[in-house]
Amino acid sequence: MSYKPDLNKSVNLTIDGVPVTVPEGTRILEAAKKANVKIPTLCEHPDLCKRAVCRICVVECDGRGKLIAACANDVWEGVSIVTNNLRLFDTRKTILELILANHPQDCLTCVRNKKCELQELAAEYGIRESSFGRNDSGGKPVIESDTIVRNMDKCVKCGRCVEACQEEQTIRAINTSHRSHEYGISAPYNQTLLESGCVFCGRCAAVCPVGAIYEHDRTAEIWAGLNDKERLVIAQVSAGLDCALNKELALGCETAGTVTAGKIVTALKLLGFDKVYDGEVSAGISDSELSEELQKRISTGGLLPMITGGSEGVYQFVKNFYPDLADRLATGRNQRRVFAEVIKREYAASEKADISGIMTVSFVPGIAGKYGADGKTDIAITAVELARMISLAGMDINGLSESPFDTVKIDLPKGDSGAKKEMVCGFAQARKALEAVRKGENTSQWVEIKV
Numbered sequence: 141m142s143y144k145p146d147l148n149k150s151v152n153l154t155i156d157g158v159p160v161t162v163p164e165g166t167r168i169l170e171a172a173k174k175a176n177v178k179i180p181t182l183c184e185h186p187d188l189c190k191r192a193v194c195r196i197c198v199v200e201c202d203g204r205g206k207l208i209a210a211c212a213n214d215v216w217e218g219v220s221i222v223t224n225n226l227r228l229f230d231t232r233k234t235i236l237e238l239i240l241a242n243h244p245q246d247c248l249t250c251v252r253n254k255k256c257e258l259q260e261l262a263a264e265y266g267i268r269e270s271s272f273g274r275n276d277s278g279g280k281p282v283i284e285s286d287t288i289v290r291n292m293d294k295c296v297k298c299g300r301c302v303e304a305c306q307e308e309q310t311i312r313a314i315n316t317s318h319r320s321h322e323y324g325i326s327a328p329y330n331q332t333l334l335e336s337g338c339v340f341c342g343r344c345a346a347v348c349p350v351g352a353i354y355e356h357d358r359t360a361e362i363w364a365g366l367n368d369k370e371r372l373v374i375a376q377v378s379a380g381l382d383c384a385l386n387k388e389l390a391l392g393c394e395t396a397g398t399v400t401a402g403k404i405v406t407a408l409k410l411l412g413f414d415k416v417y418d419g420e421v422s423a424g425i426s427d428s429e430l431s432e433e434l435q436k437r438i439s440t441g442g443l444l445p446m447i448t449g450g451s452e453g454v455y456q457f458v459k460n461f462y463p464d465l466a467d468r469l470a471t472g473r474n475q476r477r478v479f480a481e482v483i484k485r486e487y488a489a490s491e492k493a494d495i496s497g498i499m500t501v502s503f504v505p506g507i508a509g510k511y512g513a514d515g516k517t518d519i520a521i522t523a524v525e526l527a528r529m530i531s532l533a534g535m536d537i538n539g540l541s542e543s544p545f546d547t548v549k550i551d552l553p554k555g556d557s558g559a560k561k562e563m564v565c566g567f568a569q570a571r572k573a574l575e576a577v578r579k580g581e582n583t584s585q586w587v588e589i590k591v
């Protein structure tokens with residue numbers, strides 16, 4: 141019989157001599173937090189399952205010699221836990237030194253410099269040099285589909301990305317491979333991410349504690365555009381960017397004194413953008429185009445439900461996993477592309493601007509919005525990249541006043557907004573909805589997948 145903790149039952153224990161009472165089933169890590177004790181972690185992530193891979197979080201229990209992982213073990217009645225003594229300090233330091241022996245240690249030029257969990261731990265444990273020397277494999281970063289960069293030389297093999305991709309996103313584009321010193325993370329048969337069925341959701345990058353997986357940074361091209369006086373550079377701000385930026389800047393979301401869309405508009409104007417539009421404009425155009433397509437399908441007896449998604453990855457997902465439903469995918473254009481086309485047409489007509497000289501930049505919350513949205517002069521960048529631009533400009537965005545979005549007059553195609561629509565969030569939910577479509581059990585006219 142599997143162990144099921146009784147959450148109504150209390151467990152009494154001590155952490156470094158401090159008495160603590162927590163519900164049964166609480167992990168040592170969480171019980172320690174209650175006692176205001178911070179146990180260092182590396183493979184642990186609050187959104188993922190217990191893994192106990194790195195062993196940085198080891199603690200002593202009941203004065204016995206055995207060290208156990210605080211992130212993977214629950215407390216029990218009467219246990220006395222020690223989180224900090226010389227033996228534990230030396231053990232953790234040795235583990236860190238072993239990890240660093242297989243790490244390039246090029247923090248100065250790393251994309252995660254000052255935001256890296258390994259760097260933080262090395263600083264905390266006062267590591268100035270590794271007793272194990274350094275094994276430099278000389279691997280190079282690989283840019284995948286202009287969206288994600290993988291630099292496996294920096295991987296600390298924590299397994300977070302694999303779990304996020306396999307269990308949370310249900311995509312299984314990456315996995316662990318080999319054993320012993322060759323153990324690592326890769327796509328099957330060393331394929332590219334695209335070949336392995338990746339849908340570029342960016343979840344692996346979001347959970348990676350170091351600079352091994354990250355967004356392909358295109359801010360240099362934007363700076364070049366902004367510094368070109370002949371060039372019109374136009375921005376659109378997608379919904380959710382303010383929240384993502386607050387997270388990146390470690391500010392609370394949706395509370396007083398945090399970054400709002402209005403402050404982002406001011407910041408972008410100060411950075412040199414000629415116009416800043418609300419992403420709702422292109423979302424509105426895209427929605428109207430889709431409603432028009434749905435109406436046509438309904439009136440001509442076309443395939444229903446129509447399947448849509450806010451990012452290119454959703455289209456990839458359906459083609460990879462439900463190829464039999466691919467002809468239900470809407471033919472509508474990518475929202476970011478819609479924006480680029482409409483804005484260029486508008487400016488070319490009203491200001492006689494040279495279309496080829498217009499650069500459009502879509503600011504999206506995360507990597508999922510980048511995939512398939514980029515072109516030569518049309519770029520999509522994430523909140524992480526925007527935070528870098530703001531920091532480079534030496535701007536305190538939170539202290540800025542708010543400005544309104546620029547406005548643009550658009551004639552929307554007329555679609556019926558009263559469709560029977562089902563909205564699902566995430567790939568796991570999408571699978572349930574698409575299985576129902578497959579079995580003919582889904583009676584909606586439109587299934588929209590949000591990721």
Ligand code: SF4
Nearest residue numbers: 305338339341342344
């Ligand atoms: S981007 Fe998403 S689908 Fe691709 S490897 Fe990462 S988690 Fe998996």
Ligand code: SF4
Nearest residue numbers: 295296298299301348
């Ligand atoms: S790529 Fe990042 S998240 Fe994945 S195992 Fe390596 S360090 Fe962990």
Ligand code: FES
Nearest residue numbers: 192194195197211
């Ligand atoms: S944080 Fe507990 S084993 Fe990695």
